[in-house]
Amino acid sequence: MPTLFSLKSRATHPGKKGIQVSGLLINDISMRFDLPNGGHVQALKNVTLDIKSGELMSVLGPSGCGKTTLLNIVAGFLAPTEGTIELSGDVVTGPSPQRGMVFQQGALFEWMNVRDNVSFGPDMKGVSRAESKENVEHLLEVVGLQDFKEKAIYELSGGMQQRVALARCLANDPDVILMDEPLGALDALTREKMQSLVLDLWKDTGKTIILITHSVEEALLLGERLLVMAPRPGRVHKEYRLPFAELGVGADLREVKKHKDYNSTREEILEMIWNMEEEIMGRTEESA
Amino acid sequence: MTALLVLALYIGAFFGSFYIAKALYKSAFEKKGFNKLKTVTFGDESAITANRVASVISVIAVFWMWVAFTNSSIPLPKFPGPYSGDMTFTYTAELEDGTKDDATVSMRVYREDIQQTLDAEGNPGREPAPAEIEPGDGFAKNDSLTVARYSFKVVNVWQNDDVSKKDGSKIVAINGNPIAPGQEISVPEGTIGLTDKGTPTFEPAVGLRMARLYLPAPEVVLQRFIWLNKEGYQGYTLLEHTWFSLKRVVLGFFIGAIVGIPIGYAMGLTGWARGWFDPIVEFMRPIPPLALIPLIIIWFGIGEVGKVVLLFLAALWIMIIAARSGVSGVAIAKVHAAYSLGASKWQILSKVIVPNSLPDIFTGARVAMGVCWGTVVAAELVAANVGLGKMIVTASKFQLTDIIIVGIIVIGVIGFAIEVGMRALENWLIPWKGKV
Ligand SMILES: Nc1ncnc2c1ncn2[C@@H]1O[C@H](COP(=O)(O)OP(=O)(O)OP(=O)(O)O)[C@@H](O)[C@H]1O
Numbered sequence A: 001m002p003t004l005f006s007l008k009s010r011a012t013h014p015g016k017k018g019i020q021v022s023g024l025l026i027n028d029i030s031m032r033f034d035l036p037n038g039g040h041v042q043a044l045k046n047v048t049l050d051i052k053s054g055e056l057m058s059v060l061g062p063s064g065c066g067k068t069t070l071l072n073i074v075a076g077f078l079a080p081t082e083g084t085i086e087l088s089g090d091v092v093t094g095p096s097p098q099r100g101m102v103f104q105q106g107a108l109f110e111w112m113n114v115r116d117n118v119s120f121g122p123d124m125k126g127v128s129r130a131e132s133k134e135n136v137e138h139l140l141e142v143v144g145l146q147d148f149k150e151k152a153i154y155e156l157s158g159g160m161q162q163r164v165a166l167a168r169c170l171a172n173d174p175d176v177i178l179m180d181e182p183l184g185a186l187d188a189l190t191r192e193k194m195q196s197l198v199l200d201l202w203k204d205t206g207k208t209i210i211l212i213t214h215s216v217e218e219a220l221l222l223g224e225r226l227l228v229m230a231p232r233p234g235r236v237h238k239e240y241r242l243p244f245a246e247l248g249v250g251a252d253l254r255e256v257k258k259h260k261d262y263n264s265t266r267e268e269i270l271e272m273i274w275n276m277e278e279e280i281m282g283r284t285e286e287s288a
Numbered sequence B: 001m002t003a004l005l006v007l008a009l010y011i012g013a014f015f016g017s018f019y020i021a022k023a024l025y026k027s028a029f030e031k032k033g034f035n036k037l038k039t040v041t042f043g044d045e046s047a048i049t050a051n052r053v054a055s056v057i058s059v060i061a062v063f064w065m066w067v068a069f070t071n072s073s074i075p076l077p078k079f080p081g082p083y084s085g086d087m088t089f090t091y092t093a094e095l096e097d098g099t100k101d102d103a104t105v106s107m108r109v110y111r112e113d114i115q116q117t118l119d120a121e122g123n124p125g126r127e128p129a130p131a132e133i134e135p136g137d138g139f140a141k142n143d144s145l146t147v148a149r150y151s152f153k154v155v156n157v158w159q160n161d162d163v164s165k166k167d168g169s170k171i172v173a174i175n176g177n178p179i180a181p182g183q184e185i186s187v188p189e190g191t192i193g194l195t196d197k198g199t200p201t202f203e204p205a206v207g208l209r210m211a212r213l214y215l216p217a218p219e220v221v222l223q224r225f226i227w228l229n230k231e232g233y234q235g236y237t238l239l240e241h242t243w244f245s246l247k248r249v250v251l252g253f254f255i256g257a258i259v260g261i262p263i264g265y266a267m268g269l270t271g272w273a274r275g276w277f278d279p280i281v282e283f284m285r286p287i288p289p290l291a292l293i294p295l296i297i298i299w300f301g302i303g304e305v306g307k308v309v310l311l312f313l314a315a316l317w318i319m320i321i322a323a324r325s326g327v328s329g330v331a332i333a334k335v336h337a338a339y340s341l342g343a344s345k346w347q348i349l350s351k352v353i354v355p356n357s358l359p360d361i362f363t364g365a366r367v368a369m370g371v372c373w374g375t376v377v378a379a380e381l382v383a384a385n386v387g388l389g390k391m392i393v394t395a396s397k398f399q400l401t402d403i404i405i406v407g408i409i410v411i412g413v414i415g416f417a418i419e420v421g422m423r424a425l426e427n428w429l430i431p432w433k434g435k436v
């Protein structure tokens, strides 16, 4: 696999007033959805996170605990009812190419071929095709799609489509990459390959990555930092610092799974989420 | 009666040809491609493909039925036709004093469409003269007359007799069979009867085939088609009539699309536009374009402008709704992805919303073209100087059924061609349709 050394790695950024500020600050975020029937849903309550530049963070939690909401707020698609998001010292007010998104599926543009999808970001900025060509070709090579440049999106398999989505995001050279269950729709084998790809990209580009997943294994493998969220209201339940992501870079992920702490951590988290689900079930039964 | 026969024959052809085709063309009934491996296909719509043998037989069956019910010269089996040729019958006249005398009536039955048929030199046929006959003996003299097929003749047998009806001559028998006024007798060539007042009548047998006036034979329609292209009707050739109708449709549709698509986008993109146009669109949409014709004629007259305005209105609402649903069909993930890749609002519109809505717009365009084509013909039926509808309605006033049928076939073929063309264009422009 070709390395990504040619991609600029931005470990630090010149912030406001020239002060070196780095990373993503999620500052006491709360999110309340008002429902049409007069009620409301507290999707997030007082979530605070300080994410260092270049950090790989995975987010786990039972369904409906506000993971997508949190990601949408960081991406700038939703404004939180309380709190702020700051990236490199700048308050986030809307979507921007600094924060790239990779969706589960269906976010590629079917009316463009693979190459045009990947160069969408540079095209929007007005970068000429001649200028962006080299980088786009390089990224296609990195994700292993150099032979599929001219192919239409609907001719690709699900795994290939997600690689296009990754390349499209990287072509914009964002500071933060936000992924909402990016590998959720893939089969187990493709998924494993894609996990290695994500790890390699993370190491080679030094991007800050936040990855939402429903798979505890994936969260363990793709999280230097692992966040377990709890529902009602959505909040941070527990945080882990894990060695597996670092170990997994360039290595066989199945070897990593043999690490002595891997299984115990997995069991612990599974138990935690299991209990949360139980509690949700119990609560709905009570209210019913 | 005939309608029931047609229905019975058609149903018979449907099942009969199925068994025959199944026996003869086994390969046409085999499942193809992936479907070959499916063990159950009943209820699996995706496994059903049109059996082309059935399509071919279906077209042939309709054509054959057409031939069978007309006096066509095409050598296919046909239903019994009308009688034509020379026939005779005798009548017996009786005077008040009881004297009787027989005389013969010679009937020459000729084609009802003789004046519309051309001979080898291209001259139209003429009604034949009655057969030459001897007057015969007695007070009742022989008569000779002509009658067209599908028509009816009152035979004034007394006009050359020595004793007229007024003077007491009565018809008492036909072909030797006694007959009273109001009765009739059948002969193989037709029906001979007496009116209530005692005058003989003759009606040639018609069989099951239809007169040219009701259903012209295929070759007659073909001749008319060629003639319409050469000579034209109402001052315009068939091509010109077609061209005028098509031009109106294309013009009306394009103006409708050019106005409707941006309005549809606006309704999908801004609350103000949606609020503004919603009442108009929802009110106008259920009104059939045909209901607007009277108003359009009052406002714009029967010229081109009125037609184009009508077709514009027919296409407009369809295109607005198509564009609006095209916008609402954009997956939010695509829009979000584009925003986070740095697209501006304008770029979101031009690079995401417009291409993503193309399938919906194309579906709308296909529907709109179909509606416009139907509307233009109807509008021309009501009022126009030229156009296929105008051609048909004028021909119907003169009972030129063949022109009407040519017009209907052209309308059908063009409607079909529009549909096929739009589908081809769609497959070429939107290859991703239905594959996501
Ligand atoms: N637009 C909205 N209006 C009202 N409620 C919303 C809206 N979006 C999300 N919610 C509610 O907020 C809560 C959190 O939703 P969110 O989609 O963030 O959950 P999630 O953790 O991503 O779930 P999943 O794992 O199923 O994707 C849910 O209870 C959901 O019903």
Ligand SMILES: [Mg+2]
Binding pocket: A067, A068, A069, A180
């Ligand atoms: Mg979610």
